[in-house]
Amino acid sequence: MFILLAILAWTVVLYRWSRREDPRFYEFVESPPGRVIAQVFQWNQSELDVPVKEKNEAQMTDEERATKRLLEEELQQEAPAYKLIFDDDRIMTGSLLAETPEAVEFSESYAGNGSISLWINRSRIQSLVRLTNGIPDVSYRDVRFKMDHPAMSFYRRPPYTILTDESFFQVEKTVRVLQHLFQQLVETFEPLIRRPDREDGIQVLFFSQESAYKEYQQRYAPHMPDSSGFYSPRIDRLIVYNQSASDRIHKLQEKVEDEYNRHRPDISSPEGLAHLNEWRSQSSRRIAQYAEEQTLASIRHEGAHQLFFTLGVHSSNRMENEWLVEGLATYCEPPEIGGFDSSRATVLKTALDEGTLIQLEELVNMRSAEGLMVFGTYERVALSYCESWALARMLMQDEYRPAFFDYIRYIRETDNLSEINKETQFGVLCRFLGLKPEVLWERWLSYVYQLSAKLSP
Secondary structure, rough: OOHHHHHHHHHHHHHHHHHOOOHHHHHOOOOHHHHHHHHHHOOHHHHOOOOOOOOHHOOOOHHHHHHHHHHHHHHHHHOOEEEEEEEOOEEEEEEEEEEOOOEEEEEEEOHHHHHHEEEHHHHHEEEEEEEEOOOOOOHHHHHHHOOOOOOOOEEEEEEEEEEEOOHHHHHHHHHHHHHHHHHHHHHHHHHHHHHHHHHEEEEEEOOOHHHHHHHHHHHHHHOOOOOEEHHHHHHHHOEEEEHHHHHHHHHHHHHHHHHHHHHHHOOOOOHHHHHHHHHHHHHHHHHHHHHHHHHHHHHHHHHHHHHHHHHOOOOOOOOOOHHHHHHHHHOOOOOOOOOHHHHHHHHHHHHHHHOOOOOHHHHHHHHOOOOHHHHHOOOHHHHHHHHHHHHHHOOOOOOOOOHHHHHHHHHHHHHHHHHHHOOOOHHHHHHHOOOOHHHHHHHHHHHHHHHHHHHOO
């Protein structure tokens, strides 16, 4: 009876830990007994079948070895000879076709999807390096990735491995954005990177259709039904889809067509018809632009999550509270990391005017399995993201950055958990910044006013 009561008590403790995202829960479920209990109680079950441990070739099955050979042959066929880095850190890999003192002709191939050749002025080139290391290694993770999605095309664009059912030309812009984000993030957060060995084979799954994405999302991230992309440290993959083909964008386009068809019969003059046609064209372009902007912001946000975990800036067992995880990801959303985000500043200005700001102490201390969604309404959740962005952006300023980085190093270590639990996360942050809680609030409030002042009148 005593043993049964002890097991019951331990199970209750584990359940409570799981509900509040306690780091001890994640440590336990990664252990052999933890995996068994997690399966029995269906904790994290959707993620248990994803392989994360590497194997050498001798440990692989015949099917896995055959898949590895197939991928190596594909990579050999399209192996690039050069890596070209632009002055804005964008990367191309491919072949050098011709060169002059002023420019080079460079070609990048896309396996069965053709190639792109273009002349590039040397003033735009940061470096052009001949690759001598042969094809990149195909890891066991890559093998399992391909076997999970055998119908999808496999590409390597360092440091990313991509599987997609789109033509690579449809995915190309996403890859460029991710490569640029990688270069920026490594440069900005280099002092915090603990796993530089993970700077290759970072996996991206790109769906052409929203329905296929939704099916995958329901399986691995059921708590994110309205997401346009996600990254989970457990499956160690970035999942995105082509939003230009989403139901939401289709509905917006249909509304434009409905309005056009409703007004068309009432117009008889050539001038009126020309005006209506121009309105339809402009509306369609704005919707397409909106879809692209939302897609790229989502890719940078979720891609930043992926890199922070992959490179070891964040812990693997959720030591960090949600404001830090989301604050740093939103900080990386603009085309240039740390850039001004007028839409988030607008939300903050509205909250300032209405007196509805979430208190910093509540935001920083919040910890829930629901993440920032725990704030309830759409407006409050959106505000929590914006406040997290503003706090992270303020702490990335030169005045606070050294202490902020020390805080990140401290808060991510499991060995510090007992000490961290003796005070609130807000208290820990104030301690590292050397500020009293009321002083940090006043400085952050002043910073929010500065952000609001940047908005156009």
